[in-house]
Amino acid sequence: MSDNNILLDVQDLKMYFPITQGLIIQRHVGDIKAVDGISFSIKKGETLGLVGESGCGKSTTGRAILQLYRPTGGHVFFKGDDLTKLKGEALRRKRRQMQMIFQDPYASLNPRMTVGNIISEPLEVHNIYRTKAERQERVQELLRVVGLNPYFVNRYPHEFSGGQRQRIGVARALAVNPEFIVCDEPISALDVSIQAQIINLLEDLQAEFNLTYLFIAHDLSVVRHISDRVAVMYLGKLAELADRDELYNNPLHPYTQALLSAVPIPDPVIEEKRQRIILEGDVPSPANPPTGCNFSTRCPRVMDICKEVDPEFRDLGGDHWVACHLY
Amino acid sequence: MTVRSSAAPAVIELEEARKGVGLWGDAWQRLLRNRAAVAGMIFSAILVICALFADTALIVAIPNALGADLDVKPLLTPYPFNRGDTRCNRMGPSLLPPSRQEGCIQDIEKYGNFPHLMGTDRLGRDVFSRVIWGTRISLTVGIVGSLTALIIGTVYGAISGYFGGRIDNYMMRFVDVMYGFPTLLFVILIMVVLPSENAVQGMINIFIAIGVVGWMGMARLIRGQFLSLREKEFIEAARMVGTRPLSIIFRHLLPNSLGPAIVALTLSIPGLILTEAVLSFIGLGVPPPFPSWGIMVNEGWRGLRATPHLTIFPGLAITITMMAFNFLGDGLRDALDPMMRGTT
Numbered sequence: 001m002s003d004n005n006i007l008l009d010v011q012d013l014k015m016y017f018p019i020t021q022g023l024i025i026q027r028h029v030g031d032i033k034a035v036d037g038i039s040f041s042i043k044k045g046e047t048l049g050l051v052g053e054s055g056c057g058k059s060t061t062g063r064a065i066l067q068l069y070r071p072t073g074g075h076v077f078f079k080g081d082d083l084t085k086l087k088g089e090a091l092r093r094k095r096r097q098m099q100m101i102f103q104d105p106y107a108s109l110n111p112r113m114t115v116g117n118i119i120s121e122p123l124e125v126h127n128i129y130r131t132k133a134e135r136q137e138r139v140q141e142l143l144r145v146v147g148l149n150p151y152f153v154n155r156y157p158h159e160f161s162g163g164q165r166q167r168i169g170v171a172r173a174l175a176v177n178p179e180f181i182v183c184d185e186p187i188s189a190l191d192v193s194i195q196a197q198i199i200n201l202l203e204d205l206q207a208e209f210n211l212t213y214l215f216i217a218h219d220l221s222v223v224r225h226i227s228d229r230v231a232v233m234y235l236g237k238l239a240e241l242a243d244r245d246e247l248y249n250n251p252l253h254p255y256t257q258a259l260l261s262a263v264p265i266p267d268p269v270i271e272e273k274r275q276r277i278i279l280e281g282d283v284p285s286p287a288n289p290p291t292g293c294n295f296s297t298r299c300p301r302v303m304d305i306c307k308e309v310d311p312e313f314r315d316l317g318g319d320h321w322v323a324c325h326l327y
Numbered sequence: 328m329t330v331r332s333s334a335a336p337a338v339i340e341l342e343e344a345r346k347g348v349g350l351w352g353d354a355w356q357r358l359l360r361n362r363a364a365v366a367g368m369i370f371s372a373i374l375v376i377c378a379l380f381a382d383t384a385l386i387v388a389i390p391n392a393l394g395a396d397l398d399v400k401p402l403l404t405p406y407p408f409n410r411g412d413t414r415c416n417r418m419g420p421s422l423l424p425p426s427r428q429e430g431c432i433q434d435i436e437k438y439g440n441f442p443h444l445m446g447t448d449r450l451g452r453d454v455f456s457r458v459i460w461g462t463r464i465s466l467t468v469g470i471v472g473s474l475t476a477l478i479i480g481t482v483y484g485a486i487s488g489y490f491g492g493r494i495d496n497y498m499m500r501f502v503d504v505m506y507g508f509p510t511l512l513f514v515i516l517i518m519v520v521l522p523s524e525n526a527v528q529g530m531i532n533i534f535i536a537i538g539v540v541g542w543m544g545m546a547r548l549i550r551g552q553f554l555s556l557r558e559k560e561f562i563e564a565a566r567m568v569g570t571r572p573l574s575i576i577f578r579h580l581l582p583n584s585l586g587p588a589i590v591a592l593t594l595s596i597p598g599l600i601l602t603e604a605v606l607s608f609i610g611l612g613v614p615p616p617f618p619s620w621g622i623m624v625n626e627g628w629r630g631l632r633a634t635p636h637l638t639i640f641p642g643l644a645i646t647i648t649m650m651a652f653n654f655l656g657d658g659l660r661d662a663l664d665p666m667m668r669g670t671t
Binding site for chain 1: 349350351493496559560561563564565566567568569570571574578579582583
C-alpha cells in the first residue's frame, strides 16, 4: 500500500449506529454494525465498484468515507490526510476535492431552488468565483458539460425528467472540480435506456477531468462495465476484492460465486447451462451478526471453523483479496 | 429552407426568455383555480381594508391607530364607533336615513343622516360602524397572534428538529407539558395578571397570551418537517458541498417547511379571532368603548329577544370571517400539498 498513486486509503472503517431505549433517559442497548471494519484503497483515476445486496452497508461506506456520517472507528486517508480527524473548516475545505452523486434524482435536488442556484451553491460556499457573472458562466459551462441546455438555469427541478435531474446532480458534483466522486447507485432509480446515458456521461467525464470514482451499485453488469476493480460487500464487511476481470472470471468467495451466478447471460445457449447458486435464508441482522464468518449462516460450503473464527481479509496474490477460510 | 433558418434563432430566444415556474408560482396558479379559496381571499382582503381604513387614523397618525386621539374621523364607516345619540337607542336595522325613520329623534346636525344599516345599540351607536371598526381588533389579534405563534414556534421547532436527538427529546417533552395546560384557563390567567389600562395595552396582552399558548402546535409542525427533511438527500448534498448549518436551515429546510406552516397559520387565524371574542365576551379583552366582535356579542346577548340585531350582526361577522379564513386555508393546503401535484 505504499503506492504513491493511491488517492484514497480506507483502513478498518467502522460505522455503528447506536440502538437506544427509554423515553427520557436513553440507554444504549446495542449497535447496528452497518460497516464493520473494512479496508481498501483506490488509485488515482481508477474506478472501484462496490457491490452487495440491499442493506449490506454499501451506501453507508460511501457516506462514512465522505464524513457525512462520522465513522465509529478506523481511518480514511485522502491524499495523505486522515479525514476522520478533520473537523469544521478543515473538513469543509476538503469537500472541494471530493463529491458525491446521489441515488435518487428526485430527492437529491432542492425542489424550491432553480437549477442555477443548485449548481452554483458549491461555488458560493467555497467562494470560488468573486462575481455573480463568473458563477453564472461556470454554471452554464457545467450544464453544457453534462449535456443539458445552458438556458435551463432558471428552471426548477420538477420540470425535468429523471435522467436530466441526475445530470443536474452530476453538474453540482463537478462544480468544485473534485478529484474523487462517490457515485451512490447513481443509476438505480433511472430507466434502463437512461442508465446507459448516465454511465457513458460518467465515463466521459472521468476521461476528461481525470476523476476517481467509488461506484456503488447492485447491478453487477453495470459494475463490470464501469469498474477497474470490484469489491463485494456482505453484511458490513468486504468479502472479496479483485481486478474486474479476475473477479468475474475467477470468483473465490462463495458469496461472490452465488452473486455472479444470478446474473443472466444474454445468450440463450449459455444461459440454459447457467447454474444458479441459490442461497438459503435471509441476511442476518446487522445488529446481531453471527459469530465467526458473517456469511457462515448461508454459505453452501460452510465448515466448522467458519462458525468460530472470523476469516481475515487477505491478499491471495495478484491483488486478489478474499475473506474466506477456504483459501 | 430559408423559412426554417430564420425561425431557428427565434426558438432559442424563446427558450432563453422562458423562466421556470417555481413551486410557489405553481401553487399560486392552483390556488387561483379554487373558487372557495379565491372567495375567502377576496373577503379577507376586504377585511384587511376595513381594518386599515375604518377611520382616518392611519392617515392622520399611525401611532394613534387604535383611536386614542379623537380627532380621528370615520372614513369607511358612516358613524364614529364610540359616540351616538342616546335618544336614538336600540333601533332596529333600517335602510332609511334616520330623518325619514318614524320615531327617530337623532340629532342629525351633529351625527349625520346615514341609514343605520344594522341598527343602533343601547347608547345609540351605529352597529354597522362598530362591526366594521371591530374588524381592526379581531383581525389584528388573529394575524399578529398567529404570526407571534409562527415566529416562536418556528424558532423552537427549527432548533429542536435540526439538532434532533437528546435536545429534541427534551424540547418536545417541554411542549407536551405546555400542551397539558387548559388553553383558555392559561390565557385568562395571563390576562388577569397583566395590567390593561388602555386599548393598546389590552391588545398587547392578548398577543402575549395567544403567543404563549399558540406556538406549540407550530413548533411541533416545523420540528416534524425538519426531522423528515433532514434525512432527504438534497440536505445531505448540501452538507456534502460544505454548506454551513445556518445556510442549510435558511436555504433548504425553511423554504421546504413553509408550505404546511402557512396553511397552519391561515387555519389558526379563525381560532384566534374566536379566542379573542371569547375573552372579550367574558370581559378580559380590549376595554370599552373599543368594539371587538366579542364585546359586541357580550353587550347584546342579554337583550337577545328584544334587540337581536345587536348579537346577530357581530356574530355573523365572526362566522363569515372564520369561514373565509378556513376556505383560504383549505385552498392553500390543496395548493401547497405536493401530493396534489398534477391531479387538479
